[in-house]
Amino acid sequence: MHSIATPKLTASMLALALLLAGCATSPDFGETLETRSEQASAIAGDYKKGEKLIEAGRKDVREGRKLARKGENRVNRGEDRIREGEAMMAAARAAYCRDTGYATPECR
Numbered sequence: 052m053h054s055i056a057t058p059k060l061t062a063s064m065l066a067l068a069l070l071l072a073g074c075a076t077s078p079d080f081g082e083t084l085e086t087r088s089e090q091a092s093a094i095a096g097d098y099k100k101g102e103k104l105i106e107a108g109r110k111d112v113r114e115g116r117k118l119a120r121k122g123e124n125r126v127n128r129g130e131d132r133i134r135e136g137e138a139m140m141a142a143a144r145a146a147y148c149r150d151t152g153y154a155t156p157e158c159r
Contacts, residue, residue: 148158
């Protein structure tokens with residue numbers, strides 16, 4: 052549950068807060084309210100873009116971790132197949148050598 056004391060900061064709330072803060076603390080009294088509003092809107096837009104980038108980054112991390120697990124599983128499966136293939140080759144070579152009486156160069 053969300054606490055009433057800590058509401059989620061939305062872009063419009065941020066724009067309003069920045070606008071009010073700009074009005075109260077602006078060093079340049081010649082600025083118009085419209086200019087401050089435009090600045091606050093631009094900052095709020097950047098804030099919203101930042102939120103979207105963070106969410107996209109989190110999604111990338113989740114997908115990357117998922118792929119890493121899949122990749123690790125595939126690597127393990129590949130290593131298992133290599134060991135199985137090497138064992139088959141060794142068994143086939145041993146059988147071949149037994150059948151030929153160890154007379155071939157591969158069996159010496």
